[in-house]
Amino acid sequence: MKEADFRDNETLELFRKQGGNILVTTLDAVMDWGRSNSIWPLTFATSCCGIEMMATGAARHDFSRFGIEVYRASPRQADMIVVAGTIVNKMAPVLKRLYDQMSDPKYVIAMGACAVSGGPFFYNTYHVIRGVDHVIPVDVYVPGCPPRPEALLYGVMQLQRKIKLESLTDPRKTQNLK
């Protein structure tokens, strides 16, 4: 297995511990701290998972404890897109366009079985995208049908860990992975 094939947060954090340039790493730490604690999601939901996403944002589970402060209705203001629900063939170009309209750095969470793999609509169907990663790159997969709000929160925390490994010189890739 090559170094670049390791995608899990645990290994990546190990790699990062190997050190780097003091100037760059200090800057990185500040930048990552800011980025990971102010991820603004796009108001985007296609079906049932959207309700659980709303529940995550509401009073009991409270997304904003983790800095996922406000849902933005415009993709141009959003950092993260939570693909909540089934993506069908007709919707896929729209989703791609939404993703393209978001400004960098941008992240994707595939929420629910439909977005992860097609879910209950995997078999005997002619219209469902079997996993949203056929259309846009996905950072974190949250399984469940629908996932509990706690599961989405956990997924968001994993995304934050992932963002904390980013480097200024090499965005979207971890340090020391040259």
Added chain:
Amino acid sequence: MKEVVNLPVKKIEEEEYHINMGPQHPSTHGVLRLVVSLQGEIVKSLKPHCGYIHRGIEKMCEKDTYPQIIHLTDRMDYLSAHINNHAVCLLVEKALEVDVPERVIYIRTIVDELNRIASHQLWWCSFGMDMGGLTCFFYGLRDREKILDIFEESFGSRLLHSYYTPGGLMMDIHPNFQKEVKNFIQYFRKKIKDYDDILTGNIIMQERTKGIGVLSREDAISYGVTGPSGRASGFSCDVRKRHPYALYDKVDFREILGTEGDTFTRYMMRMHEMRESMKIIEQLIDNIPAGDYSAKMKAVIKLPAGEYYQRVEAARGELGVYVVSDGSKTPYRMKFRSPNFSNLSVLDHISRGVKIADLVAIGGSLDYVIPDIDR
């Protein structure tokens, strides 16, 4: 020198132009695309485009057995998941002439009404949010979590439960169920007053909804608008009263009818319905008889050849299930008459001539769930 040509220039106010509302728009509650034809700020006409979440549930049902279909109906109108299940279960039980235990009927009625309250609470959140009141979102979902707790304790999941099976229930209710439901009713009776204080009495909300998007009774009938939206126009269409199923012919509740048919009346219908649902639950919760939670069913359910139809009152209107069976374990054809599809069809009719901001309010008051429209 060049000659100045006077081209015929249209005035901007007269020009009609089209904008796309959706598929990604926070007020369409999903991925509905409305092509709105505007003249200035006034909506001239409107064309809904469906299919952005078409999952082919009807077609998939043809490959699935009846107990499997239950799981697909959950995902149609996910906010009234139990009620969708109920329709299919009733249909299978009617076709096979199964005697369902009394306990099951009681539990189903209570759970249906709880589901209706939860659905209306979420509608209230999103309607408030459409009107610009974010407080509603937090208040409504706070109370909805209480119902979800009850669901989770008894059925093991929060949103999509697949709790009903043909012939009965998946499992028995939790011993705490009755106590928790009674606590909830007590709690929510107080809290629903807050709802009125925050939104119903709000002058901005009233100004924006009264007299907007008026649907007459004749139009409601001819478009087939059912549920609270139809009843707001005076169309007496409550399936629970007209074609009683479960225990609805034995409990005492009112079918609330409006007269105005505007956005505000549609709003008030749902507020009243939450109170009526609580009344139904209170009558039943102490009287759940002991007994089995499921009738004895064969391992493989085969419906006799023929056509079957069953309707129930979902949170948004009349849900009909139509099955053509050829005697095998899967249906030959399955058709859902979803309430949201008919309710959406009236949107063009009632939103002509309103401002585009009012279109959001009208859409919110019709309370559509997009996966139920596209299926």
